Amino acid sequence: MTENHVRELVDLLQLERLEDNLFRGQSRDIGTHFVFGGQVLGQALSAAQQTVDGGRAAHSLHAYFLRAGDINAPIVYSVERTRDGGTFSSRRVVAIQHGQPILNGSISFQIEEEGFEHQTAMPEVPAPEDIEPMQPLPPEKLAKLPEKLQRWLGVDAPIEFRHVWPQNKLHPSKRPPYQHIWFRLTAPVEDSPVLHRALLAYASDFNLIGTATLPHGISYYTHNVQMASLDHALWFHRPFRVDEWLLYSFDSPTAQGSRGLARGQIFSRDGRLVASTAQEGLIRLRN
Structure with missing residues (x-):
């Protein structure tokens, strides 16, 4: 089953080409009632990449999430070939469902070049083999949770996560x-x-964005908390493989006005900084 889930994810990112600059993708149910934002990001990048010369690789992506996606309907990706320069290419991508945009994104591509290099050091943390894998909830405990949590916790995922500092997200502490x-x-x-x-x-x-909830003793699972990604930035720095262990190091410098800001650095196992991220998200306490 593990290989099937990964193959399903890979297929999800291989879009159907409708026209030169128009693509269509499907959705995968990861246990939420809406399309997962990371899926739209990955598909938008895949669509834009298909309009760029193969010698140019994506180095930055900036996107705004405009509407929740319908998991039962296809998503159409319209790509605008904004510019092709001597070194860089720029693309604008709009993800559309039911005639309305659900994501606007800009992606920049660059030919491979040599230049100055430096990076911050990877945090000193235990190796993934020294961290206990997350265990699924027993069926009898899962059945006692609200439907929202049953859907989220009951779906088999193609990605394995090992938390250096595990937390009980059903009963989070500050x-x-x-x-x-x-x-x-x-x-x-x-x-x-x-x-x-x-x-x-x-x-x-x-x-x-969950990193911004840590000081407040809440999580996505908290029944009266509404959370949603508002935007997403991603920079690619160095080569990597997602089927090998990567360390995602997060921090959240601020939360205010029902919004939280989170930043991330992604390191390969040998300590190379391969990507950086930033995201602002909605974190709203409902009555």
């Missing part, structure tokens, strides 16, 4: 706004760097 999580695909995939960038875009939306 803690500082930072965390470290190892993650990887649960089965190997082909070598294509284009595929691995799309897979990382998908995975980068997990746990990011």
